[in-house]
Amino acid sequence: MKVCRSGGERMIDEFRLRILTESAKYDVSCSSSGSARSNTKNGLGNASFHGICHSFTPDGRCVSLLKILLTNDCVYHCRYCPNRAGEDVSRAIATPDEICELTVAFYKRNYIEGLFLSSAVYLTPDTTMDLLLLTVKKLRTEYAFNGYIHLKGIPHADPALVREAAKYADRMSYNVELPSEASLKLLAPQKTKESLLLPMRTLREETKANREDRSRRKARILPAGQTTQMIVGASPETDGQIMRLSEALYRKMGLKRVYYSAYLPVVRDSLLPDRGAGLLREHRLYQADWLLRFYGFTAEEIAPLDENLPEEYDPKCAWALRNPDFFPVEINRADLEALLRVPGIGNKGAYRILRARKYGNLSFEDLKKMRVVLKRAKHFITCCGKFYGAKDENQIKTLLALQDSGTEQLTFFGDAESGMSVLTGQL
Ligand code: SF4
Structure with missing residues (x-):
């Protein structure tokens, strides 16, 4: 196997750039979408191409990142990975200066606003982490780059290197990879639960201590926090188990985001399924994740331990259908927690209702103006005692499933916000 290295020039050549950006595309912990739409002849844009990805800063801005190994x-x-040792693929390595030059050149041309830097495990975890550290340190100190940097951590690397690297990155991520220790052992045998969770804990403690240390006016480390990614569908864990793991990661590790990557069979392996997990499962997990983070749901409420999320409707609708006794919720009296449980009322909508209610009772028309998705919400609410939803449970199920599949006709209660929910997380 030939590994392509730098020929001595400072700017990386196109051949290695292609290998290193293409190899990075399977990591979704930077927020890239899983779209498969590529450019057409004479068309504009390409949603499936590698190289540039997107992420969201703590203040909600979407930024473009150079995504490279x-x-x-x-x-x-790791059995699911096209870059695993022994696989017959072209290999390449870039120098820290080449990555820095490329980042700065792209930044100056306004192609990107930051860097998402990851790596395979090159020789040893410490060698790799050392090279990553050198790259981000150079970028900040020699190249004076103040753009966004998302850096992947390498499992089993010396914690001192990890702590040092955190000083230069905005965000770091250790991918938990698989939802259980047993699956990790089977499919990524060199990675252990400890090698992934311990650095997360170290980084959490570092950022906490850094935040609390106001005496020495230290620069903030990891201002955008930590994220992680797990592959869904390569192993037998249910969505119920996955949600419990995510809940624990948010609670114990203070993660900003857990990313879910539907398994894609990009390499052949006897221990892996022949078919991908499908984007619908990934989508439902993201919806459930929003419920965990912004709607006050627990993992236990979202999905029973040994079950997957239903495909027909979103997890908030599924919860509402399992808990008919909770409804209808009276819009003019319900507290925030109850409003957040109504399908079709997003967290923004719930706050709007609370504010508007101070000036008088709200009607269905008022809710519509507040961009509440009434075609879903109407089955679960009353306004001053009035109810306009379907009374029959089966009819509600059918209507909700139709809406979720996007095949329903527009109705009086139709609302642009429902179409936006996939983007905004409003459920
Ligand atoms: S560590 Fe595992 S997932 Fe990462 S590049 Fe190597 S084989 Fe692939």
Whole structure:
């Protein structure tokens, strides 16, 4: 196997750039979408191309990032990965200066606003982490780059290197990869639960101490926090188990986001399914994740331990259908927690209702103006005692499923916000 290295020039050549950006595309912990739409002849844009991805800053801005691996030459053998050791793929490695030059050049041309830097495990975890650290340190101190940097952590690397790297990055992420220790052992045997969770804990403690240390006016470390990614559908864990793991990661590790990546069979392996997990499952997990983070739901409420999320409707509708005794909720009296449980009332909508209610009772027309998705909400609410929803449970189920599949006709209660919910997380 030939590994392509730098020929001495400072700017990376196109061949290695292609290998290193293409190899990075399977990591979704930067917020890239899973779209498969590529450019057409004479068309504009390409949603499936590698190289540039998107992320969201703590203040909600969407930024474009150069997404690249330092190297795809790996000594580990994760069974689902096209870069695993022994796989017959082109290998390349970039130098820290090449990554820095490229980032700065792209930034100056306004192609990107930051860098998403990851790496395969090159020779040893410490060698790799050292190279990553050198790259981000150079970028900040020699190249004076103040743009956004998302850096992947390498499992089993020396914690001192990880702590040092955190000083230069805005965000770091350790991918938990698989939802259970047993699956990790089977499919990514060199990675252990401890090698992924311990650095997360270290980084959490570092950022906490940094935040509390006001005496020495230290620069903030990891201002955009930590994220992680797990592959869904490569192993037998249910959505119920996955949600419980995510809940624990948010609670114990203070993660900003958990990203879910539907398994794609990009390499052949006897221990892996032949078919991908499908984007609908990934989508439902993201919806459930919003319920965990912004709607006050627990993992236990979202999905029973041994079950997957239903495909027909979103997890908030599914919860509402399982809990008919909770409804209808009276819009003019319900507290915030109850409003957040109504399908079709997003968290923004719930706050709007609370504010508007101070000036008088609200009607269905008022709710419509507040962009509440009435075609869903109407089955679960009353306004001054009035109810306009379907009374029959089966009819509600059918209507909700139709709405979710996007095949229903527009109605009086139709609302642009329902179409936006996938983007905004308003459920
Ligand atoms: S560590 Fe595992 S997932 Fe990462 S590049 Fe190597 S084989 Fe792939």
